[in-house]
Amino acid sequence: xxxxxxxLSTWLCLILLSCGAANAYDYPFTDPYVxxxxxxxxxxxxxxxxxxxxxxxxxxxxxxxxxxGVLWNFADLNYSYIKVDGxxxxxxxxxxxxxxxxxxxxxxxxxxxxxxGFNVISLSSPTFTxxxxxxxxxxVPGNLEEDSADLYRVMQAVWAIHQDEMDVxxxxxxxxxxxxxxxxxxxxxxxxxKAFNFSKVLLINPPLSLYNSVVKLDxxxxxxxxxxxxxxxxxxxxxxxRFGKVYxxxxxxxxxxxxxxxxxxxxxxxxxxxxAAMVGLSFRLSSVNMxxxxxxxxxxxxxxxxxxxxxxxxxxxxYGKVLSQLTFIDxxxxxxxxxxxxxxxxxxxxxxxxxxxxxxxxxxLRNTTKIGLIHNQDDIIMLPGEVDYLKGVFGDRxxxxxxxxxxxxxxxxxxxxxxVGFFKGITQK
Amino acid sequence: xxxxxxxxNKMRHRTFxxxxxxxxxxxxxxxxxDQQNLNLEPPMxxxxxxxxxxxxxxxxxxxxxxxxNRCMYTFNYYxxxxxxxxxxxxxxxxxxxxxxxxxxxxxxxxxxxxNFTNNLLQLKFEEAxxxxxxxVINSTVGIAGLWDxxxxxxxxxxxxxxxxxxxxYGVGDGPYLVLPVLxxxxxxxxxxxxxxxxxxxxxxxxAWLDDDSATWIFTGITAINKRRYESFRxxxxxxxFEYEMIRMLYTAKRxxxxxN
Numbered sequence: 095x096x097x098x099x100x101x102l103s104t105w106l107c108l109i110l111l112s113c114g115a116a117n118a119y120d121y122p123f124t125d126p127y128v129x130x131x132x133x134x135x136x137x138x139x140x141x142x143x144x145x146x147x148x149x150x151x152x153x154x155x156x157x158x159x160x161x162x163g164v165l166w167n168f169a170d171l172n173y174s175y176i177k178v179d180g181x182x183x184x185x186x187x188x189x190x191x192x193x194x195x196x197x198x199x200x201x202x203x204x205x206x207x208x209x210x211g212f213n214v215i216s217l218s219s220p221t222f223t224x225x226x227x228x229x230x231x232x233x234v235p236g237n238l239e240e241d242s243a244d245l246y247r248v249m250q251a252v253w254a255i256h257q258d259e260m261d262v263x264x265x266x267x268x269x270x271x272x273x274x275x276x277x278x279x280x281x282x283x284x285x286x287x288k289a290f291n292f293s294k295v296l297l298i299n300p301p302l303s304l305y306n307s308v309v310k311l312d313x314x315x316x317x318x319x320x321x322x323x324x325x326x327x328x329x330x331x332x333x334x335x336r337f338g339k340v341y342x343x344x345x346x347x348x349x350x351x352x353x354x355x356x357x358x359x360x361x362x363x364x365x366x367x368x369x370a371a372m373v374g375l376s377f378r379l380s381s382v383n384m385x386x387x388x389x390x391x392x393x394x395x396x397x398x399x400x401x402x403x404x405x406x407x408x409x410x411x412x413y414g415k416v417l418s419q420l421t422f423i424d425x426x427x428x429x430x431x432x433x434x435x436x437x438x439x440x441x442x443x444x445x446x447x448x449x450x451x452x453x454x455x456x457x458x459l460r461n462t463t464k465i466g467l468i469h470n471q472d473d474i475i476m477l478p479g480e481v482d483y484l485k486g487v488f489g490d491r492x493x494x495x496x497x498x499x500x501x502x503x504x505x506x507x508x509x510x511x512x513x514v515g516f517f518k519g520i521t522q523k
Numbered sequence: 524x525x526x527x528x529x530x531x532n533k534m535r536h537r538t539f540x541x542x543x544x545x546x547x548x549x550x551x552x553x554x555x556x557d558q559q560n561l562n563l564e565p566p567m568x569x570x571x572x573x574x575x576x577x578x579x580x581x582x583x584x585x586x587x588x589x590x591x592n593r594c595m596y597t598f599n600y601y602x603x604x605x606x607x608x609x610x611x612x613x614x615x616x617x618x619x620x621x622x623x624x625x626x627x628x629x630x631x632x633x634x635x636x637x638n639f640t641n642n643l644l645q646l647k648f649e650e651a652x653x654x655x656x657x658x659v660i661n662s663t664v665g666i667a668g669l670w671d672x673x674x675x676x677x678x679x680x681x682x683x684x685x686x687x688x689x690x691x692y693g694v695g696d697g698p699y700l701v702l703p704v705l706x707x708x709x710x711x712x713x714x715x716x717x718x719x720x721x722x723x724x725x726x727x728x729x730a731w732l733d734d735d736s737a738t739w740i741f742t743g744i745t746a747i748n749k750r751r752y753e754s755f756r757x758x759x760x761x762x763x764f765e766y767e768m769i770r771m772l773y774t775a776k777r778x779x780x781x782x783n
């Protein structure tokens with residue numbers, strides 16, 4: 095009898111242990127701002143293939159489009175592709191806000207999916223400068239509908255170039271952040287146009303309401319620079335000085351993620367302010383680039399006078415300084431709304447804002463089982479309740495991690511397994 | 524022998540002349556168009572209202588030779604795209620990763636000489652000592668520097684160059700400079716670089732070896748190796764303000780390196 099008890103209790107213990115192991119999520123940063131800034135440092139990241147036969151290429155979407163000299167190096171749309179031998183699926187990757195096809199997160203995804211045996215085509219975000227200049231039909235980025243339609247055209251054009259060299263069995267689609275929100279629209283476009291017939295679509299950390307998220311990101315910068323943007327220089331000097339103390343005579347400084355991580359370990363920030371400011375700053379920098387090219391291309395008269403032709407070697411930094419002080423709301427009122435009003439004079443702000451939200455797609459998302467979701471409970475671009483809303487919509491097609499901030503944990507082993515597993519049909523719960 | 528040296532000097536001289544001419548032509552080609560004299564309606568957010576000359580913008584770095592520097596920047600882009608990166612890619616293609624790592628360590632080990640002299644000049648005796656130890660260990664146990672066992676033993680690289688030494692003694696950055704091929708620098712760091720190169724060739728390993736062709740091969744390998752491990756590519760950041768961003772980051776990076 096005692097023997098049975100012993101066996102039983104051991105067995106129970108084992109079950110409990112294994113449950114514990116399955117639930118533990120050991121991504122190293124529980125602070126969502128730190129997670130967003132530092133991502134997954136190499137020592138915690140999934141081991142992915144090193145040698146990836148990646149090729150860069152470029153495409154011209156509008157051959158007759160004239161690009162002013164100052165934007166000479168954005169006239170072609172750059173992208174990359176990976177071809178594998180033999181029949182295999184092809185996955186399209188869409189980058190997040192302001193990110194190119196070769197951003198750090200994209201490279202990590204490329205390696206993961208190449209490792210899974212897929213062909214991969216990586217596209218920059220429609221908010222990335224060369225996309226705005228060379229591939230956007232309106233050149234007013236931020237409108238999910240139009241941007242996704244542009245992306246769909248690019249995907250078809252790129253596929254037309256490479257279809258003969260790839261033996262593709264089925265098509266997949268994934269994107270992170272803004273790229274995830276666009277993936278929903280892309281999936282819907284594809285349902286009618288059927289150029290690819292995506293069999294699976296994965297959304298990684300999408301915003302629910304693009305407008306809410308962007309306003310939140312804007313505030314992160316302005317609320318966390320002591321004294322406001324006019325005192326940015328002091329904030330900047332403080333950061334540099336702090337990094338100087340960290341560096342202490344090491345290898346030549348490379349201002350990269352590894353260095354940021356070292357700086358964090360040396361002197362952990364006591365509050366969220368500096369990290370939140372860095373997130374906001376990175377967002378502001380991509381907005382500055384995006385809005386500048388949109389202003390130049392559409393002659394919106396936003397910061398550059400209408401009719402002024404900027405030549406190739408023109409010194410334009412003053413426009414950058416102006417833009418660095420403007421928020422997304424300024425862009426929304428100055429370029430975005432006028433663009434919509436030109437198409438439909440009766441349209442209201444509320445309508446435009448609601449069109450930029452996945453709430454509008456609730457029915458589609460509830461009923462389309464090929465779409466899956468990976469998100470973080472503490473994602474800093476989400477408002478309270480937004481992640482839970484998505485959880486409710488996706489049901490068991492959602493994998494929600496307790497932390498990771500905004501896309502910080504994408505290279506963490508559990509996340510990579512979930513991401514690849516979704517397409518391979520392996521569920522791990 | 525003497526004739527050969529003269530011949531070689533002539534050749535170097537000629538190469539230099541061609542290069543100088545090229546730079547001048549390029550600079551001329553870069554000359555800006557005349558300002559447009561148009562009476563344009565001011566934009567929604569005009570510079571005159573939003574840029575305050577009294578505010579200190581980190582993006583502004585002292586750059587009196589901006590015109591020249593921008594041309595150099597563009598030159599480097601073309602040099603990179605059509606010459607340097609193809610060579611680096613070819614090198615990566617023919618050289619196994621394992622060999623590349625050995626070369627990387629070998630080059631680093633040779634340049635411990637520069638770290639040593641500059642640690643000494645900054646009176647960082649402990650760091651200078653570590654540098655000597657690293658050199659001895661890596662040259663022997665690490666077989667001529669092909670491996671880096673010193674780092675495993677906890678003896679970390681103590682990088683110092685003469686630009687940092689000058690900074691250590693309070694010399695300011697001076698004007699920002701974009702050097703041909705080498706990229707971002709400033710007057711202080713360029714002076715430092717020249718000093719380091721001269722010291723290295725007159726008193727360092729090349730002088731001990733006294734073999735010109737070996738020195739040239741080493742220089743070539745060093746350049747390729749350096750570019751191999753530098754992921755920066757001109758005009759790939761997607762920023763229309765890349766020149767200024769790089770200028771700001773270079774300045775910050777050097778400030779961090781000097782500030783310790």
